[in-house]
Amino acid sequence: MTAHLSPTGTVGRFKAHFDLNNQEFSIAGSVRPQTIDELAPSLALLKESIDNVRGVLYINVRRLAQMNNTAFHAFSRVIIDACRVRPELRFVVITSSVVGWTTRKFGRLSKIEPSISVEEYDSEFYPGQSFLEEGGFIPILRTQTKMTWRHERSILPRHGMRPGIVMADICCGIGDFAVLAQKEFEPARIVALDHSKSSLAYARKVASEFDITGIEYTYGDASEMLLDDDQFDLVTCRHSLQIFNRPAQILKELYRICKPGGRVYITNEKNSHCLGEPRAESIRWTYNEVAKLFEHFDMDVELGPKSRRYLADAGFDDIRVESFMVTNLDGDPKDFADMISAWEDVYAGDMAVKRGDSEEFIKQFRQGFKDHISAALHPKGYAGWPIWAASGQKPL
Amino acid sequence: MPTKDANAEPSFRTMIQVDMEIASFLSNWAHCDYISSYLARTISHNRPDSVLFSNLFSSALNELLEVTFRTRHSGGALECRLSRHGETDRIELTFACGQEERTFLEDAVARVQGVDRQARYLSSLSGDVAPSRDMMLLELTVNYNATLRLEEVDADTVTIVVDLGGLAN
Ligand SMILES: C[S@@+](CC[C@H](N)C(=O)[O-])C[C@H]1O[C@@H](n2cnc3c(N)ncnc32)[C@H](O)[C@@H]1O
Numbered sequence: 001m002t003a004h005l006s007p008t009g010t011v012g013r014f015k016a017h018f019d020l021n022n023q024e025f026s027i028a029g030s031v032r033p034q035t036i037d038e039l040a041p042s043l044a045l046l047k048e049s050i051d052n053v054r055g056v057l058y059i060n061v062r063r064l065a066q067m068n069n070t071a072f073h074a075f076s077r078v079i080i081d082a083c084r085v086r087p088e089l090r091f092v093v094i095t096s097s098v099v100g101w102t103t104r105k106f107g108r109l110s111k112i113e114p115s116i117s118v119e120e121y122d123s124e125f126y127p128g129q130s131f132l133e134e135g136g137f138i139p140i141l142r143t144q145t146k147m148t149w150r151h152e153r154s155i156l157p158r159h160g161m162r163p164g165i166v167m168a169d170i171c172c173g174i175g176d177f178a179v180l181a182q183k184e185f186e187p188a189r190i191v192a193l194d195h196s197k198s199s200l201a202y203a204r205k206v207a208s209e210f211d212i213t214g215i216e217y218t219y220g221d222a223s224e225m226l227l228d229d230d231q232f233d234l235v236t237c238r239h240s241l242q243i244f245n246r247p248a249q250i251l252k253e254l255y256r257i258c259k260p261g262g263r264v265y266i267t268n269e270k271n272s273h274c275l276g277e278p279r280a281e282s283i284r285w286t287y288n289e290v291a292k293l294f295e296h297f298d299m300d301v302e303l304g305p306k307s308r309r310y311l312a313d314a315g316f317d318d319i320r321v322e323s324f325m326v327t328n329l330d331g332d333p334k335d336f337a338d339m340i341s342a343w344e345d346v347y348a349g350d351m352a353v354k355r356g357d358s359e360e361f362i363k364q365f366r367q368g369f370k371d372h373i374s375a376a377l378h379p380k381g382y383a384g385w386p387i388w389a390a391s392g393q394k395p396l
Numbered sequence: 397m398p399t400k401d402a403n404a405e406p407s408f409r410t411m412i413q414v415d416m417e418i419a420s421f422l423s424n425w426a427h428c429d430y431i432s433s434y435l436a437r438t439i440s441h442n443r444p445d446s447v448l449f450s451n452l453f454s455s456a457l458n459e460l461l462e463v464t465f466r467t468r469h470s471g472g473a474l475e476c477r478l479s480r481h482g483e484t485d486r487i488e489l490t491f492a493c494g495q496e497e498r499t500f501l502e503d504a505v506a507r508v509q510g511v512d513r514q515a516r517y518l519s520s521l522s523g524d525v526a527p528s529r530d531m532m533l534l535e536l537t538v539n540y541n542a543t544l545r546l547e548e549v550d551a552d553t554v555t556i557v558v559d560l561g562g563l564a565n
Contacts, residue, residue: 030429032428032429032458032462034425035526036525036526065451066451066454066455066458068458068459068462069459069462069527069531069532069535070462070526070527072527073520073521073524073525073526073527073531074525074526076521076522077522077525080521080522098448099451100448100451100452100564101451101452101455101539101540104539105539108517108518108521108538109521111518112518112521112522113522189441191446191447193447204444213442216441216446216447217444217445218445218446218447218448219445219447219448220447220448225447226447226448226451227447
C-alpha cells in the first residue's frame, strides 16, 4: 500500500508506505504541506496501518529528511489517539542519527504516551569496524592508501577524474584519498562521507593541521544518504562495497547522487588472489581462508572481478574495469610487510577468534601471513595484493 | 523593544541575503521550502558536517518562513538575511506588518522564553490538530535550542532574529 502524492507540488516529495508483513508504516522524503488536507491519503494510510496490526506498529522514519510542524502534529495526533483507543498496541519509531532531528523530536512523543518508543537505527554493515577502530589500524589504512595511490593516480583520469569536477568519496574512512585527490586533481568540491565518527574526527584533525580546506567531511550512512540526487560528476567508493552485506543497495545510492553523464568509481579486492613467492602454497591457503572468514561475516572480499556485473545490474553504461597489483616492489617493502602484519592481527587475532576457530586453525592461518611478509622482505621475493578498479557512467 | 542599532554586533558576518516582494513570496507556499533548502545548502559548505547541518538549518528556517507566510502583511518586501559568528548562525527575517500582528509576534516571542515551554510544547502536540504560529516558534527553542527576539525597524517593519548555536554538534 503506497500513498504517493503529486510529484510536482512540494508535498509530492515524500512517500508513505505500509508493509503488512513487517507491520511497518514508513514515510520518507520531505513533508512540508501548507494544510493537513494535503496529507489526507497518508494519514488515512497510517490509520489503516494501525487497524491492521497487532501488538506493535513500526514507524520507519529513517529516510524522513524533513517534516514541518504542520505535518508532524498531524501524524503525531493519529498515533497519540490510537494509543488511547488501543492501549495494548505499541509504537516503535525507527529513526536514523544521520537525519539529525528525528530521534529528538519523535522522542518527545514517548513523554506523552509511554507506549511510543524510539529506536535509533543506523545500518552497521561492517562487523570488522570495531576491530579497526579499536586497534592501531589508522597508520595501516594510511599506508594502504599510499600504496594504492601510486596506481590509482594514473588510473583515475580514465574513470572521470579531472580538475574542476564536483566529487564525493563515499565511505571515505580517514580521508586520505580525498586529500590526495584534491592535491593531484583539484576538483571544485569534495564531499567525503563515512559512518565512523572517529575516522571523521581523525580526517578533520589532519585537514586542519595541514590547513587543507574544501573537503567536506560528512557523517552519513552510505545506504541511505541525505545527499541530493544528480549532484556529483564523480562518485568514488573504495574498498567498501566488498564489506557491505548488500552491495547492490549501496551502488543504487551511489548511482542516485551521481549526475547523469557522471561516473561512479569503485575499487574492490579479491583476497584469495593475494600471492607471494616463495611459499606460494601456504600464502594461497591463508588468503582462501580470508575470503571464507569474511563470508562468514556477510562480506564479500572476492567482489573485485564481480564489479562489472554489479555496475551493469545497477544500470550503468560504458563500464570500464581494470586491475592492478600492489607489490612489495612498488615502494618500501617494509610498508607492504606492515600492512600484512596488521591484516594478520585483525583477521587471525580478532575475526577468526570471534568466529570461534580452533587454535590449530589460527596457527596455520597466521602462517600464511607470516610467509607473505617473508616473501615481501625476501631479497628475491615477490608479494602482491591485487585490486580491481571499475567505473560506469550514469546514462544521460 | 530594542531598535535595529541595538544590534551592534559587528562580529556577525553576513553570509547571504535574499530580498523579495512579499506579494511574490505569498504567491506560492512552495517558496518556503525552496528558499529554506537553497539557503541552507548555500551556507553549509564550510560547516564541519555540511549535510547534517544543512538538513537541520533548512528545518528551522522553513518553520520561520512558514510563520512569516501565515502572518498578515502590509505589502513591501521580505528580507531574509543569514549571518554567522563562530558556532552561531543567525536568521533575520524583516517584513512590514500592522500593529495587531506586531503585538502578536511580540507576545509570542516573549512566551517562548518561558520556563514551561517544554510542557506547553507537549500539550500542544497531544491536544491541537494543527500547530499555531506560537507553537512553531516555540518548537524552535525546544528542538533546536534557538533563541528568538523581535526588533522594531521602523513604525511598521519588524525583524525576527533567531540565533541557532552548534546545530550539527
Ligand atoms: C575498508 S574501509 C575503506 C575506507 C577507505 N575508503 C579506504 O580505502 O581506506 C570501509 C569504510 O566504510 C565505512 N562504513 C561502514 N559502514 C558504513 C555506512 N553504513 N555508511 C558509510 N560508511 C560506512 C567504515 O567506517 C570504513 O571507513
